[in-house]
Amino acid sequence: MKADPKPSDEMTPALREPARRRNQAAQALRAAKDALSRDHIMEVAERVFAEHGFLNARMQDVAREAGVSLATLYQFYPGKKELHRGVLIERHRQMVAAVIDQVQEILERPKSVPQLLWVMKAHLAFLLEHPDYLRLILQEGYAWYHAAAQPTTDEKALWEQGIEVMVQVLGWGVEHGYLVPGNGIEQARMMLTMQQTRLANWVAGGMAEDHAAVIARVMADFVRQFCRPAFAAALLTEDGVALKPAFAAEIDGLDSHG
Template identity: 45%
Template structure:
């Protein structure tokens, strides 16, 4: 005996509802697969030289299927940058929550800078795409989309707060916190551009240490810098490096 129409309809509805999360999960995985493949191709070939056919071929799907997920190369490019930028902001915010609220010294701030730079070095394709765009990280008008600008402003505000706190403790030189944060971004961009141009073969630790040293020399008061730098001022002291390393645990 067949089920009454109302019962059959309710059963089908429940099955459809139960399958919805699975479909959404599959769609999310599918999207991540496309983004990962496109990120690698954009980094290697450059965005301008890449065709949507290249990405579809790498993913193993038809061009039509790719266009069902992304309207074009520009949308795909923006999706990669926004996704990675969100991940970076979340990583820094989650790992450095205490430092962002109330740093206890300069070493924790240097450690947090290391967390951010390590993310960029670990995601070198994302870093290469960022640098390929050729605009200055420190300037708000450089970011092509509203979401990218929002994420940039969030990171800028975090660093502005750190500078304000450090200035109140007399760790950092006087100056507008926003200007100092933007200068820090410019210094990081220059260092990372050099690393990429040199083939990305150098280990992360010395790259991070140089960026941390730049920060101390540029922004710390001389009396504070003396406690953190080597005798000749060319690098962080062994004591400072040990203090920063201890925070990784």
């Protein structure tokens, strides 16, 4: 006859479960604290790199301003290059989440040129509202899409994703007769270069100019460069410098409706 299980045999799993849950809770707490520390360090590092540039910024500066030991900083990032790239990649991901996600429906099914310019406006607004990040990427000194910037695999994937979206949107505009036909990738790169120039001028001017004025100029640049002449003439002021007030108002009206 088989002996009844000992009480200790039945109790062992029950005793182990609370210990397992406590261990999981402790691990989750450590992970949450690490995530907060990493976010804080990246915020500080972004500012330090923006103010001093990559070459002059030091890990000691980041640790001091973040209020952590140098040893703690190195636990998260093995070196300055990794920290610098980490900041760029994380902020880029935030930009994608903040901008692309909210305009995904428009990107997939555009209906008008004002919608396209509203998407551009959302992207530019993010950059202008994060001036340290903007200064950081401008300091690279290369065209944003160019391989000379020596992007990491993650950065390259993010850039290519952005270019692909722009090519798709430009193709829609060409198909519907709004935009001048051309090589989609080349046009996407030209659009990035124009934006980069305007934003660099804003930074060089002390970042004092109103965001709306900067965005308005970039949108007018796009219309002049990429819209068919007759269509562009209908959207721009007589001197071709700015968008007509009614058209600009139509774009602004999408802020609340998307």
